[in-house]
Amino acid sequence: MTAPDLLERILARVDALRPVSGFPVVDEIRAEADRIAAAHPDRVTRTTIGASRLGEEIVDYAVGEGPSIVIVGGVHPNEPIGFHTALALLRDLAEERGPAAELGGRWHIVPCIDPDGARLNESWFADPGDRIGYARGFYRPAPVEQVEWSFPLDHRGIVFDDPMPETRALMGLMDETEPALIVGLHNGELGGVYYYATPDLVGAIDALHAIPAHLGLPLDRGEPEFAGSEPLAEAVFPELTSIDMIDALEEMGIDPTPHVVSGGTGDYGRLFGASAFVAELPYWSHPASDDTSGSGRSYREVLLRRAEELDELGAVLLRALERAEPHLAIDSPLRRGATAFAHMMAGSGDEARQRAAAPESDREATVAEAFSNEDHPRMFRLRFGTMLARTLRAEVVAGTAAPAVRLALADLETHLEAWYREADAHQETLEVLPIEKLVGVQLGTVLAAADAALALRAPGAPG
Template identity: 45%
Template sequence: MLDPAPALGTVEDILRRAGAVPRFERIPSVDELNHRLEDLRRAHPDLIAVERIGTTRLGEPIPMYHVGEGSRSALIVGGVHPNEPIGSLTILHLMDELISDQAFRVGSDTCWHIVPCADPDGMRLNEGWFAQPHDRERYAREFFRPAPDEQVEWTFPFAYKAAYFDAMMPETQALARAIDETRPDLYVPLHNSEGGGAYFYLSRPLPQLYPLLHEVTASQGVPLHTGEAEGPHFTALDVAIYEMGTLQDAYDWTEEHGLDPYPPGSAGDASTSYARRYGTLSLIAELPQFSDPRADDTQPTGTSHRDALRLCGERLVHAGSTLVSLIERVEPHLRIDSPLLRAARAFAPMALSSGQSDLARAEVEPDRPATVAELSSLDGGVDLHRLRWGGMLLRALQAEVDAGVAALEVRRTADELRVLFDEWLREAQARLDGRTLPLGRIVGVQYGAILAAHAQLEHR
């Protein structure tokens, strides 16, 4: 006789479900994702409802699906950053589980609201690497991330000191509409990081959740991120678990260190900040797309953390300055106003400001040895800025060449940038060990994190 399944929402049940995620070889395109969900809805019209919550800037409908009934509300949103598509697989698995497992669907006492992709226009510009998600070169060459003021996640209204933003895009308005309509007890915008280890953000401290997040991550063989935090203003709640904080916190930290807290091209607040009005527990599970065995190595090195910050800052300042100079050179000759070009214009100066931030930190940080994980994450940060923004600028310039409208200066600059980008790519690949994280395990951690946070909700 088989052992009975563990009770729903227990540690054993969450770990079992996280470990039962199937193997995935590729990431679905936007059309494939939509077709899969529509096929499910047509096959189970009694279980799945759908409504249109908005329209993208290019005219594509944005749907929201509803599954289950209960006293609680959970809102799961994919594609809030279109270069972070692991959530597409998490959504497909969650929908399959809700449909196939009646005990889970009924026992969760929850109406699950699912927005498959908040920014399909942007995600389509990443589809060039979806069929080969572990090919780092292809990923770098086909990468796209919108300019800050074109990101669904970061274009909610914001007013603080000298900062003011109210230019909500149609996609952002749709996401706000979803939050207002569902008033979620749990909100999970699905993100993933690029490399390193797993880390999490919570909208409020929840100590009972920390060990479970660690256990879910370990159960899938994914390392925790113990290197540098994404920003110096974040408060660590536990290892690789941070409180989301506010945009006001980031503004104040930057201002206190003598840097511009709201430079041109800055955007607005986050969707998780918008959800606070409903007392929502928000969770972000950042899962690494690429493996880095050094991500959780806390052994000290012979390098000073202060010196490592300074070197990282100098490299970022140099990369940012180089990209800004290339953009200024071609600016009078550009003819195609593409999302890639707008993103490169916005992010190249941010590489420069990120380097300045590291240099400012180096002046006040205590002099201690850097850990292996810290050195790895600092190197990874340099690679990220150089390859992302350099790659997008190269794609933007090449688009003009391919369209037959490129001026001589644009063609020359594209050739120069291609040589520089190839050099940056070789340097990044030389630091990598070639190992990959199976997509099923990454999705398992993200799915398990959702279930772990959901288990903390009170029945209403």
Template identity: 45%
Template sequence: MHDPQAALGTAEDILRRAGAVPQLTSIPTVDELNAGLERLRSEHPDLISSERIGTSRLGEPIWLHHVGTGRRSALIVGGVHPNEPIGSLTILHLVEQLASDEAFRAGCDTAWHIVPCADPDGMRLNEGWFADPSDRSLYTREFFRPAPDEQVEWTFPFAYKDAYFDAMMPETVALARAIDLTAPDLYVPLHNSEGGGAYFYLSHAVPALYPLLHEITTSCGVPLHTGEAEGAHFTVLADAIYEMSTLQDAYDWSEEAGLDPYPPGSAGDASTSYTRRYGTLSLIAELPQFGDPAADDASLTETVHRDALRRCGERLVETGRILTELIAAVDPHVRMDTPLLRAARVFSPMATGAGKADLLRAEKEDGRLATVAELSSLDGVVNLHRLRWGGMLRRALTAEVAAGVAAPEVRRAAAEIQTIFDGWLAEARAGGDTPPLPLAQVVGVQYGAILAAHAQLERP
């Protein structure tokens, strides 16, 4: 039991707060998120203020809320990837706690700045699964993730070797404005993963933080991700904790591996790179929406790791081939230029690229055995590429059919991708149960991680 009277900002206090998130059953829509924050602002007008910092491409206002005052500045941003909305719940809980708990607010000695949703247009394309985020089939059918050059998080200016990007979207300009206005000591863009376990990124090594991040995750009943990292070039700081890689690092790693370091569809730098000019501590807490009992199982299997990598690579290459060939066949006949189709065009060949990277890694591996977590995460990567990109292509072509403007070639392709997608979904479900994690638990970890990182601002 943790002492409810523990001093503010101590490990005991942070663990208690992380474990006290109330039960949650749904994710707020953009309108519900804005309404919730407006309600809190109207109830606490002397504490919470708001300003408009930008406008989305479809004309949606982008807001920056300010909560309290203090010596330090913290910027929390939701919706940087609109398919990752757990942060909406984290934001509502954080602002409610700051508004209702004067001792907590004063103890933080911080001006908190909140961008509730950096990409409202993209988030609205995911709202079809928000009312029941526990339904994974519904999630895959209503999923949307923008093409890289349409993602707020990855469209900051970048110039390195043969790579160059300066096509900042209005939403990206708004986020840059929020960073410049607040000059944050702590910056947390709110992300979440799809399945597996929790993992974290830090802008730089903070050894004192690692045990607390692990303890928060365990105390909230969320497994740690101990399988494959998202990229082979990431520096491991501790179990499930990585140092944020720069885009230059990723470029160099790909170049040295013989891969195209900046393939078609690549975009710009990340918001966390932009904050480096302020000496900011940046944290990303990736929380899984769906659980994986094997996420933290380090026991050895009888499968050689390089064989598992090779198998994963082959399946990804085949996935990319199927999708890219289907898109190439239908592209001359489509009439509707939608975000879903643009994303499917870019991400489908990325499945091939990811597969080739795994095949290259397999060639350099020794004969060690894979862990249960590694095998599970490799299967998860294949399912992710199949169901995300195949699902978005299915939505794009089905929308054209439903609008009554589909050419015969588009109708045939829509039926074909529906059959392929249904088969991939059935295969993924046959691979094992992936139960949804209670929202209160994953929000608790994300909220607790913010408080834990904030507590490190006091230390040199």
């Protein structure tokens, strides 16, 4: 359990974070981290651990002594809250201030592990409160091109052994440091705060609840991201690994091959016995996100509606892709991601439909469950409809678009503009959350998780 005096110092630290209005772009992240390292050469060791596919330098900034803690920002490049968190941690450690400097350990901070992907999102970093603006500039890599989900895997017939350079850089850092704790700096999109943690970090749970409460942010009490995941505590779920997801999907009678194609950081971290922690923070909240009262709606009907809307989305995306794909001339991360997610959406309603058929779904849905299931298809429409449209527009702008590509884009844009209008109509019900409070939750809970992980490695700790 996090000691009361440490929790008090963590709360004081997060209260001191200054207001911010947007997110730093890649060049700003690198310049600030380098400035901190240059100002404290006796404290900070700067090491290039690899390069991105386009040749961007990937840097580790190491501070302190003791068991290693690996902090990785930008693991999903559409999740930039962690850029602020990584820089705040580095600044505190370099300047020997606050609870970070008191905890001990050798901190390895990689502020941006996927600079190529981050650059494809930078158009909305200055104004992240506008959900439609966010959607119009959205990019997320295809699953096998996501740094945290492209580790080697060989489990139940699913084999992957072609990690990309960014993942190899992170693998090399983990091989060298054998971390006690690894933290991917993620964030969600809409709802409340929730976490993933290895069960050995149970001592941090009280702090994981106290820190967002102190900052006035709700916990997310809606559907878990991975269906059927049993929480360790309210809004605290077991670490997600590819191996565990494959096993769970097969137990549910669902073919895992369309859903899991490669290993994750957690799978690789288990080689070292590393603890793992993730704090998921939303950009926007809604009163329904943490409302556990009855919705008056059947949980089965809620799931079936979700499945129907996901099927409709998959059909729209696949129709546009199948019409355009034979004529696409530009290979890019955006195209590969849009293609992968279009195919993924085509079968994404099956899981909800299968759960709806289970006897335990014959109950009333909570308000939070109904809301999260309703917004899930909306989120995917905005994300993946936009990515495919951006892919097709790139062909038009480059002058390589065949008539079939232009027709596919025109049809898709009709749907996309309707999806934007629908999301815009809901936007007035959303609360745009202050970025410094989101950073505060992430920074504070990372400190609590690090304290718990280091306690497990302390001399005399139960083994």
